Amino acid sequence: MATAEVPVDEAVIDQPLLERHKKPVCLIVLGMAGSGKTTFVQQLTSRLHAKNKPPYVINLDPACKEVPYPVNIDIRDTVNYKEVMKQYSLGPNGGIVTSLNLFATKFDQLITLVAKKSADTDIAIFDTPGQIEVFTWSASGTIITETLAALFPTVVVYVIDTVRSVSPVTFMSNMLYACSILYKLRLPFIIVMNKIDVVKHDFALEWMKDFDVFEKAVNGDESYHANLSRSLSMALDEFYQDITTVGFSAVTGEGFEAFLKAVDAAVVEYETDYRPEHDRLQKLQAEERTKEQNRQKQKFKSDFEKDNERQIPSSQVSDIFLRHRAVGGESSSDEEGQEGNPEDDDDEEDGAGYKSFHKYLEEQKKKQQSKPNKVNKPSSS
Amino acid sequence: MRYAQIVIGPAGSGKSTYCTEMQRHGENTRRTIHIVNLDPAAEAFDYNPSIDIRDLIHVDDAMEDEEMHYGPNGALVFCMEFLLDNMSWLEDQLGEDDDDYFIFDCPGQIELFTHLNIMRRLVDALQLCNFRLCAVFLLDSHFMLNSASFISASMAALSAITCLEVTFISVLSKIDLLSKNSKKQLERYLEPDVTDLCANNSLVLSNSKWNEKHQKLTETIGRVLEDFSLIKFVPLNIRDEESLAHILLMVDNCIQFGEDKDVKVAEFDEPDEDEGDDGYGEEV
Numbered sequence: 001m002a003t004a005e006v007p008v009d010e011a012v013i014d015q016p017l018l019e020r021h022k023k024p025v026c027l028i029v030l031g032m033a034g035s036g037k038t039t040f041v042q043q044l045t046s047r048l049h050a051k052n053k054p055p056y057v058i059n060l061d062p063a064c065k066e067v068p069y070p071v072n073i074d075i076r077d078t079v080n081y082k083e084v085m086k087q088y089s090l091g092p093n094g095g096i097v098t099s100l101n102l103f104a105t106k107f108d109q110l111i112t113l114v115a116k117k118s119a120d121t122d123i124a125i126f127d128t129p130g131q132i133e134v135f136t137w138s139a140s141g142t143i144i145t146e147t148l149a150a151l152f153p154t155v156v157v158y159v160i161d162t163v164r165s166v167s168p169v170t171f172m173s174n175m176l177y178a179c180s181i182l183y184k185l186r187l188p189f190i191i192v193m194n195k196i197d198v199v200k201h202d203f204a205l206e207w208m209k210d211f212d213v214f215e216k217a218v219n220g221d222e223s224y225h226a227n228l229s230r231s232l233s234m235a236l237d238e239f240y241q242d243i244t245t246v247g248f249s250a251v252t253g254e255g256f257e258a259f260l261k262a263v264d265a266a267v268v269e270y271e272t273d274y275r276p277e278h279d280r281l282q283k284l285q286a287e288e289r290t291k292e293q294n295r296q297k298q299k300f301k302s303d304f305e306k307d308n309e310r311q312i313p314s315s316q317v318s319d320i321f322l323r324h325r326a327v328g329g330e331s332s333s334d335e336e337g338q339e340g341n342p343e344d345d346d347d348e349e350d351g352a353g354y355k356s357f358h359k360y361l362e363e364q365k366k367k368q369q370s371k372p373n374k375v376n377k378p379s380s381s
Numbered sequence: 382m383r384y385a386q387i388v389i390g391p392a393g394s395g396k397s398t399y400c401t402e403m404q405r406h407g408e409n410t411r412r413t414i415h416i417v418n419l420d421p422a423a424e425a426f427d428y429n430p431s432i433d434i435r436d437l438i439h440v441d442d443a444m445e446d447e448e449m450h451y452g453p454n455g456a457l458v459f460c461m462e463f464l465l466d467n468m469s470w471l472e473d474q475l476g477e478d479d480d481d482y483f484i485f486d487c488p489g490q491i492e493l494f495t496h497l498n499i500m501r502r503l504v505d506a507l508q509l510c511n512f513r514l515c516a517v518f519l520l521d522s523h524f525m526l527n528s529a530s531f532i533s534a535s536m537a538a539l540s541a542i543t544c545l546e547v548t549f550i551s552v553l554s555k556i557d558l559l560s561k562n563s564k565k566q567l568e569r570y571l572e573p574d575v576t577d578l579c580a581n582n583s584l585v586l587s588n589s590k591w592n593e594k595h596q597k598l599t600e601t602i603g604r605v606l607e608d609f610s611l612i613k614f615v616p617l618n619i620r621d622e623e624s625l626a627h628i629l630l631m632v633d634n635c636i637q638f639g640e641d642k643d644v645k646v647a648e649f650d651e652p653d654e655d656e657g658d659d660g661y662g663e664e665v
Contacts, residue, residue: 092453133391180536
């Protein structure tokens with residue numbers, strides 16, 4: 001696998017991260033394959049450039065052929081997807097997952113780079129792999145989103161293909177999946193109805209507003225379990241109220257301003273809802289950690305004191321004692337001759353130490369014997 | 382009447398392993414299970430596919446073709462559409478024998494279900510061929526360890542399954558890889574008291590404000606899930622013969638396999654150690 005080292009500036013890591021409101025907003029762009037994520041990012045980038053607010057763009061799709069927008073960090077520079085496939089003998093899907101996993105291990109460096117750019121950019125855009133489940137149902141996707149959310153205001157942008165959503169079943173299934181992602185990532189969420197230059201998204205808005213209309217549409221689409229769909233659309237009714245929806249055309253750029261407004265609102269939501277909760281949790285975790293540390297310290301201390309009292313754990317003493325019995329030596333002088341010798345040969349001092357140790361052992365033994373001790377029981381029998 | 386399981390689930394959820402083990406289990410219980418590989422991008426798997434889409438078209442054919450230049454995604458879609466255009470090939474391969482039992486190992490991309498209707502068309506075509514189908518939705522159990530994930534997983538399953546409109550069971554794979562602690566946690570979601578899970582304010586422990594905001598949605602989803610007993614996850618320990626047998630039995634119940642035959646329960650009581658000698662064939 002060809003890896004290109006991303007330069008790291010150690011000093012930046014140590015610096016306290018820049019003021020919160022100065023941090024760029026991270027947009028994680030998700031969507032099914034073919035929903036137009038990349039075109040969406042392209043349009044967004046060019047519009048932001050036109051506004052003289054160039055975004056920081058990160059491409060996380062290792063399998064795309066070319067990126068049609070100026071990209072600041074490209075996963076393809078770090079991981080060669082074709083090589084990964086060859087080296088680990090994986091299929092295309094496994095290759096993408098593994099590439100993303102490999103990239104996630106270097107994600108801290110990316111964070112540093114994004115943090116460095118804080119002063120110049122308002123928005124960092126993350127374009128994700130085409131296969132949505134590679135990102136939502138994998139460990140690396142979770143790691144990436146959670147790391148981002150911990151450090152930057154993070155907003156999930158779910159891109160929907162409006163043209164295909166004309167079919168109520170597809171629409172519903174798309175919405176169910178969006179709902180699934182909402183619960184998985186638990187971050188501010190914007191649904192972008194893409195391709196409104198082809199089909200206006202008014203029909204979808206109406207479905208979302210008035211579920212009777214949707215009901216009718218579903219019933220028109222025969223063969224569908226009417227009951228289930230009714231209940232599901234009712235549940236989704238709640239979902240729509242919680243969610244911001246923006247119509248967007250990745251081709252003409254229609255809806256760009258509305259999208260920016262939605263992002264602003266989402267950032268506020270992040271700051272008011274997510275951030276304090278995260279801080280609280282972090283504090284809790286830190287407290288937990290210090291508590292655990294203290295507990296460990298206490299435990300160590302008490303263990304240490306206990307050790308000092310006893311010097312040698314009784315089990316060790318009894319072991320030695322029993323072994324001597326097994327050898328058959330009755331007197332203590334015997335054992336000194338047997339075991340002391342090799343030590344004596346080696347070193348005088350060691351021998352002396354051994355003797356004093358032995359003396360101590362003897363004392364201990366006597367002490368043990370004087371007590372009605374468990375250890376002695378087997379020997380008496 | 383013929384019978385088939387359609388195995389779906391995200392990439393890495395263990396679909397192919399499930400197929401392998403089911404086939405082996407079938408051999409042990411003297412039951413022929415044919416596996417059909419429908420993933421044109423599959424590289425290596427351990428089972429013996431009776432039918433392999435790669436004999437028809439390989440994803441590399443589409444990716445490396447000079448004119449098409451597809452990425453992995455487009456190539457997959459192209460291959461699946463090619464399969465649908467050549468359903469007669471699949472029909473030929475499937476043969477005409479009654480009482481065959483197939484497992485279809487599908488590609489993982491959710492787009493094939495929700496976006497493109499490809500799987501739906503495939504299912505319809507199979508049903509026309511006199512197949513009784515049951516979808517098996519596999520999910521890695523590591524993603525099911527809190528309530529929010531439970532809802533998320535349920536929604537993902539629903540999303541795929543509402544498109545197929547066949548009976549289905551949801552299976553949690555890789556139970557054997559969970560730590561003891563996680564297993565305990567998981568138990569709560571295997572027999573979920575949905576209202577309890579959803580009404581509970583501790584639902585999204587990590588983010589209570591978020592939870593407050595979406596409380597109503599959570600409750601509604603919970604109600605739907607409960608009213609329709611839509612989602613019940615069955616744990617699967619791939620190393621445990623009984624667990625496999627249990628799932629196979631559940632699927633059999635769903636598609637009424639063998640209802641017109643003698644009761645087959647005995648098969649599961651005495652798993653035979655012998656290798657199946659039914660001459661499980663390459664060609665069907």
